[in-house]
Every structure is written in C-alpha cells, then in structure tokens.
Amino acid sequence: MTSSTTAHTQLLHSLFEAALDVAQPNRCVPRHMPSPVAGKTIVIGAGKASAAMAQSFEQNWKGELSGLVVTRYGYAVPCEQINIVEAAHPIPDENGLNAAQAMLDLVSNLTDQDQVVVLISGGGSALLPLPYEDMTLKEKQDVNNALLRCGANIVEINTVRRHLSKIKGGRLAAACYPAKVTTLLISDVPGDDLSAIASGPTIADSTTCLDALAILDKYQIAINDRIREQLLKGTYESIKPNDERLALATTKLIATPQMALEAAAKRAQELGINSLILGDSIEGEAKEVAKVMAGITRQVRTFGQPIKPPCLLLSGGETTVTLSGNGVGGRNVEFLLALAIQLQGQSGISAIACDTDGVDGAADIAGAIITEHSLNDADKKGLDANAFLMNNDAHTFFEKIGQSVVTGPTMTNVNDFRAIFIDTLPT
Structure with a gap:
C-alpha cells in the first residue's frame, strides 16, 4: 500500500x-432534557443507542427516576436508576418480548402529574416484539426474517411491524395517557420518518392494516389465515393522528443522518x-x-x-x-x-x-x-x-x-x- x-x-x-x-448520546441528549414535573418521571426506551441515551439522561437529571430500556446484546452500559435489558437484534427473542410487556406494565395507571421520557433509536423495533395473543413469537420471528431477506426497505418493514404489535404504532404513548410523554429520537431511517424509527411506538401512524397486508403479499411472505383475517378486519389497527391519547406527546429529533x-x-x-x-x-x-x-x-x-x-x-x-x-x-x-x-x-x-x-x-x-x-x-x-x-x-x-x-x-x-x-x- x-x-x-x-x-x-x-x-x-x-x-x-x-x-x-456528533451522534453520541452524551452530546445530544443533554440539550433536549424535559423539565421536571410534580409527579413521577419514568424513562423507557429501545434501540441500539438507548442504553447510552439512558445513561446520559440519568447523569444529567436532577431528581428521582425509574425506568426500563432495552438494547441489543453487547450495547448495555451501567445505569443506577434505569433498568437496562439486553435482547436480540435483528431477529427478536424472549428477552425483548418480556421487556416490551414489562415496559407497558410500567407506564400503566399513570396520572396527569407524571411524565414519561421515551428514548428511541434504530433497532428498537426488533427489540420490542409484542405480538397479539393470536400470534406466537416464532411467527413474528419468521415474518421478521422474511422481511429482512426479501429486499423490502425499512419503511415497508416497519409498516408491517407496526401492525403486528401491541406496543408499536403509537400504542406505547397511548398506554402512558394521561401522563406527559416526551420522546427523544436518534434517527436511522431515510427522510427521518418518525413513524418508521423503531416502528414509532409513540408516534401516530397513518398507514393501515391493509397497507401492511399489501406489503406482505408484494414480497410473497406467508402468514397464517387467522393473522390475515385480523389484518383484513383491521383488528390490529395502529393509533391514528388526532387520537386524544397522544395530545400530550411531543417528539424531538436529537441526532440524524x-x-x-x-x-x-x-x-x-x-x-x-x-x-x-x-x-x-x-x-x-x-x-x-x-x-x-x-x-x-x-x-x-x-x-x-x-x-x-x-x-x-x-x-x-x-x-x-x-x-x-x-x-x-x-x-x-x-x-x-x-x-x-x-x-x-x-x-x-x-x-x-x-x-x-x-x-x-x-x-x-x-x-x-x-x-x-x-x-x-x-x-x-x-x-x-x-x-x-x-x-x-x-x-x-x-x-x-x-x-x-x-x-x-x-x-x-x-x-x-x-x-x-x-x-x-x-x-
């Protein structure tokens, strides 16, 4: 050479x-910290950068905190007040499933005096697998694997993921209602499409179950008849714009491509x-x-x-x-x-x-x-x-x-x- x-x-x-x-959490998180509230502050999140985001948030926060963040195996960093869980990416596993359910449980029964800070980065979608009761984790894994191999782009992949999930497509923010929700996002998607970053767990979704089904059919990805029927009926529909449960939710892009x-x-x-x-x-x-x-x-x-x-x-x-x-x-x-x-x-x-x-x-x-x-x-x-x-x-x-x-x-x-x-x- x-x-x-x-x-x-x-x-x-x-x-x-x-x-x-320039995209390190310790540089971009402190500039976007929300103000304290009268009630509890709970920090949750998912993604490859989420543990480092949680650490930076915790180090710069004055007061009590609690929370749960899930990140990829090998991406955990130590936190004192926020529980860090590691799970599989890009194919989800039981750790991710259990963390997603625990996250929903953590933000249930909050009041309008509380706030939830949501730390989201790329990879969060696979790290938060929470299928509906009539869909197994194995079926979710198979669909995910097929989407990754077929040449679908990230917007298409996450459109499907949003409609096969109990936590994505705005559902996590809806579960926090009536608490204030502040989402800090590190974007990993083309055009910084908020609903596509980690499948938008706190973002209203304008796509539909039929859109998700069309993508599955476009790439000839097999799903069983009961899941197809639920998509056709709109049973798995995501949270739409103007839903009152998202009225107190705000979003900040803190690092972008x-x-x-x-x-x-x-x-x-x-x-x-x-x-x-x-x-x-x-x-x-x-x-x-x-x-x-x-x-x-x-x-x-x-x-x-x-x-x-x-x-x-x-x-x-x-x-x-x-x-x-x-x-x-x-x-x-x-x-x-x-x-x-x-x-x-x-x-x-x-x-x-x-x-x-x-x-x-x-x-x-x-x-x-x-x-x-x-x-x-x-x-x-x-x-x-x-x-x-x-x-x-x-x-x-x-x-x-x-x-x-x-x-x-x-x-x-x-x-x-x-x-x-x-x-x-x-x-």
Whole structure:
C-alpha cells in the first residue's frame, strides 16, 4: 500500500469517526432534557443507542427516576436508576418480548402529574416484539426474517411491524395517557420518518392494516389465515393522528443522518478538502446504488463535475440487499464491493461504507474500505470479486483482503455512512 493510499484510508476513518461523534448520546441528549414535573418521571426506551441515551439522561437529571430500556446484546452500559435489558437484534427473542410487556406494565395507571421520557433509536423495533395473543413469537420471528431477506426497505418493514404489535404504532404513548410523554429520537431511517424509527411506538401512524397486508403479499411472505383475517378486519389497527391519547406527546429529533454527514464535511473542510453531500436518504438495491455512485465518481474524476478533485462525495440512507446467495449480506459491504467492481481499480479513488451502529447486516462488522488496489489485492489471493458479490458474501471478501472496518458497539445509530474520496486529476 502506497503512502498516499494510507493517507486516504486514514482520512476516510477520520470522517467516519466525526460522523459517529456528533451522534453520541452524551452530546445530544443533554440539550433536549424535559423539565421536571410534580409527579413521577419514568424513562423507557429501545434501540441500539438507548442504553447510552439512558445513561446520559440519568447523569444529567436532577431528581428521582425509574425506568426500563432495552438494547441489543453487547450495547448495555451501567445505569443506577434505569433498568437496562439486553435482547436480540435483528431477529427478536424472549428477552425483548418480556421487556416490551414489562415496559407497558410500567407506564400503566399513570396520572396527569407524571411524565414519561421515551428514548428511541434504530433497532428498537426488533427489540420490542409484542405480538397479539393470536400470534406466537416464532411467527413474528419468521415474518421478521422474511422481511429482512426479501429486499423490502425499512419503511415497508416497519409498516408491517407496526401492525403486528401491541406496543408499536403509537400504542406505547397511548398506554402512558394521561401522563406527559416526551420522546427523544436518534434517527436511522431515510427522510427521518418518525413513524418508521423503531416502528414509532409513540408516534401516530397513518398507514393501515391493509397497507401492511399489501406489503406482505408484494414480497410473497406467508402468514397464517387467522393473522390475515385480523389484518383484513383491521383488528390490529395502529393509533391514528388526532387520537386524544397522544395530545400530550411531543417528539424531538436529537441526532440524524444529515447531522452525521455535515460533521464529516466539516472535518474534511478542516483538512482543506471540499465535500459534496449527495443525500442523507438514498435508498435502493445496494448493487444498483453502487452503479450510480460509480458513474458520478467517474464524472468527477474525468471532468471535475459537479465538484473538482481533490474532493469527497458523502451520502447516507439505507440501501437494501435481496439475499439470493449463501452469504450474510450487509448492505454497506455489498455496496462497496459493487462499487469496486464498477470502478475497476481506477487510480486515486478510495471509499468507505459503514453502518453507524457498528453492525452491517447480520455481521458484527461496521463495513469496509476500498482503495484503487483492492481488486488487485483480491486477485493475488485468488479471490473472485464478482463471485463474492453474487453470493451476497462481501463481508468474507473484505475480511480476506484485510479491509473490514470493525468498531464494536458505537452506542449510536444514524443509518449508513458512505464517503468516496477522489484525488486530484492527473496532469
């Protein structure tokens, strides 16, 4: 690896660190603390960042607290007054189910003198599985697994989840009534759709049971006849806008994908490099998004349009992977491998693509980095990049060439982070 390539790799790591830093709960929670009330203050929440959010809230709160927060295994941090429970993600388990029921029980029978603070981040939907009585956890797991594998986007996935749950789609906030409810959100969804973040447990939902059924049918996901009948009848309907039980509920976005991209752009500017933010909510099949990004990159590299090198192309959002091979998927590494194949080792180009929660797909790996030498390095090891891509096995590919990015739990989650560095045009 040349000295310039090493410098580019270090730059990309630095940008990712800047994106993570701005979305850390200890930075964004204290600025949005609600005021004390005459009655009790109860803190509840779910998501990969929720335990760190709870810790920050507890450290900055003056007075008594109690509560319960559920996070992914490995993402717990110590709290003194708020109970932290770990559960499975992305496929829910019994721990999540029990925590969801305990959370509902905790906020029952409150008064208008009390308040509930709800700490929500990405991953909260899988961590709060509470199906209706006529649906088993196993059936919920099967539907969840099928949605993750079929190529459905996060809005579609969470539309279904909201309508198969007793706690999502505004139902958690409704259970808190008549207490005041303040929800602090770290967004991990394209466009910061509030109802899609963790399936909106405290957010009114405009979608319907029939919308959920249409998504299941679109992707040919099997459900049993009794669940289909309940969806058709609207038995599982979520809480709708203007419901009086949400009148005292307020919501604050405290960290977003756009904030992460802007933090990376600021870091680059400090280093004397211009950036172009292409969008914070880019969606689509990872391989197809890579083709578009490769086209833009070549235009910049060859013609200096729409920005002149040296420069960075920054983007966020959530692509999808339709699993057809035997690999574990991972939308960021699939995007990156497809990008490398499209660019074919074009000189002066490096890129990073990582999930800001530290987990890309089903692997405890944040993502990877490519340089102009990545495909050549793979060839020397006898690795066929196209074969790995076709098998949805990009994580293995990058592990074998030593270009995985492993962060461990990041304690935040503002969706995917992508940065493409394009060096100066050759003279």
